Amino acid sequence: MPPTYQYLINFEVVVQENSSRGTHFRRAGPRQKVYFESDEVHACIVTCGGLCPGLNTVIREIVCGLYYMYGVKRVMGINGGYRGFYSKNLIPLTPKFVNNIHKRGGTILGTSQGGHVTKKIVDCIQDRGINQVYIIGGDGTQRGAAEIFEEVRKRGLKVSVAGIPKTIDNDIPVIDKSFGFDTAVEEAQRAISAAHVEALSIENGIGLVKLMGHYSGFIAMYATLASRDVDCCLIPESPFYLEGPGGLFEYIEKSLKEHGHMVIVVAEGAGQDLVSAQSDAESNKLQQDIGLWISQKIKDHFSKHEKMSINLKYIDPTYMICAVPSNASDNVCCTLLAQSAVHGAMAGYTGFVTGPVNGRHAYIPFNRIIEKQNRVVITDRMWARALSSTNQPSFLKPRVIVSDQEEDLPAQVLEDDSAADGDLVEKDVKC
Numbered sequence: 001m002p003p004t005y006q007y008l009i010n011f012e013v014v015v016q017e018n019s020s021r022g023t024h025f026r027r028a029g030p031r032q033k034v035y036f037e038s039d040e041v042h043a044c045i046v047t048c049g050g051l052c053p054g055l056n057t058v059i060r061e062i063v064c065g066l067y068y069m070y071g072v073k074r075v076m077g078i079n080g081g082y083r084g085f086y087s088k089n090l091i092p093l094t095p096k097f098v099n100n101i102h103k104r105g106g107t108i109l110g111t112s113q114g115g116h117v118t119k120k121i122v123d124c125i126q127d128r129g130i131n132q133v134y135i136i137g138g139d140g141t142q143r144g145a146a147e148i149f150e151e152v153r154k155r156g157l158k159v160s161v162a163g164i165p166k167t168i169d170n171d172i173p174v175i176d177k178s179f180g181f182d183t184a185v186e187e188a189q190r191a192i193s194a195a196h197v198e199a200l201s202i203e204n205g206i207g208l209v210k211l212m213g214h215y216s217g218f219i220a221m222y223a224t225l226a227s228r229d230v231d232c233c234l235i236p237e238s239p240f241y242l243e244g245p246g247g248l249f250e251y252i253e254k255s256l257k258e259h260g261h262m263v264i265v266v267a268e269g270a271g272q273d274l275v276s277a278q279s280d281a282e283s284n285k286l287q288q289d290i291g292l293w294i295s296q297k298i299k300d301h302f303s304k305h306e307k308m309s310i311n312l313k314y315i316d317p318t319y320m321i322c323a324v325p326s327n328a329s330d331n332v333c334c335t336l337l338a339q340s341a342v343h344g345a346m347a348g349y350t351g352f353v354t355g356p357v358n359g360r361h362a363y364i365p366f367n368r369i370i371e372k373q374n375r376v377v378i379t380d381r382m383w384a385r386a387l388s389s390t391n392q393p394s395f396l397k398p399r400v401i402v403s404d405q406e407e408d409l410p411a412q413v414l415e416d417d418s419a420a421d422g423d424l425v426e427k428d429v430k431c
Contacts, residue, residue, distance in 0.1 A: 025174075025362035028340035028354050030410040035348025036131065036160075038071040043345075044090065044130050046078035048137035048144070049106040051319075052168045053183035054326035054334045055136065056108055061338030062134050062164075063093045066282030069339075070346050077108070082144060083115030085124040102331065105323040116144040121153045132160045132248075132345045138167040139370060142353060146366035149351040160345040163353035164337050165369060168172075168322060171216035173374045174364055175355030179337060181219070182329040184212065184321050188223035191317040192263060198313040199261040206252070206262045206298065206312040212321065213267030216375045219387045220267040231262045231321060232392045233253050234294075236269035237376045238383070240395035242297060249301050251393060253308060266290055268318070291316055336361055359382040 045062055047055055059077070066072035078084040091109065101108050102401035124149075125133060135145040143165050149161040165172045170181045188211050195207025211220045217235020224233040232251065234240055241247045255262045268290060275288040295314045302310045326334060333356075340354040340361045352363040376383055378396075387394060 006323035025357055025364050025368075028344060028361040028363055030343045031347035034070070034346050036346055039073075040069070041066070041072045041132055041346075042076075042128070042130050043072060043132035043134065044076045044078055044125075044128075045093065045109065045134045046081065046084065047109050047111045047166075048081040048135070048141040049111060049113060049166065050138075050168070051106055051111065051322040053105065053322070053324055054179040054330045055106065055111075055166065056098075056104055056327055057331050057334035058136055058164055058166075058179065058338050059093070059108065060102050061335045062100045062342060064095050065339045065342040065347075067095050069342065071180075080110040081112035081115055082117075082141075083112060084110070086117070086120040088116075090128070102334075103325055104124045104412040105325045113347060116147070118144075118147045118151050122155065122157075125152070126155070126157060131158060132162070132340055134162050134164065134345070136164045136166050136240075138165070138383055139172055139373060141166070142172075142366060143370045145353075146351070146370055149366060153351075160348065161348040162341045162345045162350070163366065163369070164341055165353050165355050168219070169213050169216050170218040171373045171375065172355075172369060173372055174368050175353075175357060177333070177356065179221075179330050179333045180326060182333075183324060183327045184219050184221045185226060186327055187321040187324055188219060188317065190226055191315050191321075192223060192227045192229055192265065195313060195315050196227075196261075196263050199263055202261075202311045203416045204256050204260065204308060204310045206241065206256075206264065206310055208264045208266065208291065208295050208298075208312060210266050210268055210314075210316045210318065212318055214269040214287060215373055217267040217270065218374075218376060220265050220270075221376055221383065224265055224386050225382075227263075227390055228389065229263050230265050230390050231259075232264045233386055233390055234264070234266040234270040235376055236267055236272070238270075238275065238378045238395065240271060242274070242301070246393055246395065248395065249298070250393050252298065253302075255309065256308065266294060314405065 032234045041413050043066055063075050066075055072162045075093045077093045079088040079091055123251055135141060142165065145161060145163045152159045152161060165175060167178045168184050170178050189230050191381055195209045199205035199207040207399060211223060213219050213236060215236055218235055220233055220235050224230040242249055252262060269287060271290050272287055275293055291314060295312055299312055302308055337354055344352060344354060351366055353366060353369045354361060354363060
């Protein structure tokens with residue numbers, strides 16, 4: 001076996017003067033001592049939640065990593081997300097079967113939202129003799145994985161539960177970046193470019209592009225920075241208003257008079273406070289389609305309150321972006337994530353998510369991943385760079401900026417002052 005890696009990864013490189021200095025995670029990689037014998041391993045893989053570029057690559061690399069690095073022959077795929085554990089048949093996965101799946105978008109295992117019934121899932125794991133579970137999904141999926149891990153531990157089962165974080169929105173905390181994000185930003189450029197061409201080709205043309213980001217505006221922000229064709233970027237973290245001095249309508253009019261055209265990028269979770277709220281059957285607040293809503297508001301405003309006529313083109317590339325295969329950068333990321341998860345599970349670690357932390361892959365306990373969401377900090381430099389790129393106003397009143405500073409800066413400080421997380425992975429979550 002390759003030499004063991006016992007180094008710790010420091011979570012925060014740049015810290016505040018009064019912040020905690022010492023949150024560490026165990027570095028991912030092969031271990032000298034392997035907990036599971038190859039012929040005893042019965043592994044399964046499940047994909048949950050929405051589609052994301054790179055899902056098939058992760059599946060492929062888990063299967064090939066188990067087979068070629070450790071000689072594991074029994075790997076099964078769970079069909080249709082969490083409910084597939086107890087309602088559908090398993091799919092045998094071999095290196096030959098998964099050889100070319102990374103060239104396709106989507107997931108060969110199928111996926112679904114919800115369907116998580118912890119007891120039924122663990123019953124299936126126990127009945128089928130599964131001892132390694134690889135769960136690919138976002139924050140909601142990883143919360144479910146944490147419950148599975150707790151139930152497995154409660155029953156005293158020797159089962160390794162490993163998570164691979166998946167979110168196209170890049171809203172999972174702790175990790176540097178989630179797979180599929182680079183591909184999403186790259187594909188978003190096509191939509192922005194099309195909107196720019198449309199806006200340029202007609203008098204007072206406005207190209208409005210809605211991008212992914214229910215609660216975090218990373219895709220919209222990075223696509224704006226990469227494009228240089230965007231005149232206004234609206235994200236969930238930065239409130240805005242439509243009418244009055246300093247509002248969006250005033251800025252649109254000013255831009256059209258100055259340039260004759262305009263491109264607006266809006267994340268799907270932006271401006272939800274402006275839209276009338278709706279709820280589902282369980283009283284959960286539902287997000288409205290901000291793209292359609294704001295495009296109609298812009299049209300209504302300029303038709304009723306202004307002498308200026310506009311021509312607005314609305315583009316929503318969401319599902320086209322989610323369904324494409326991953327690009328080269330994300331393929332490498334998926335490979336590293338999958339292999340790190342395999343090394344951790346074979347070493348007997350459980351209850352962890354693998355991901356890059358400050359450029360090094362680490363084993364992160366579930367509780368760190370599910371405690372909050374990663375969001376754009378609008379008092380941070382990256383958002384300031386986006387504003388500089390678009391030359392748009394912040395749409396914020398001074399009191400909002402002050403409250404954001406008070407709220408967001410302490411959120412970056414972690415209370416731990418020791419290597420507790422590394423100890424958790426190393427000592428407490430062995431099978």
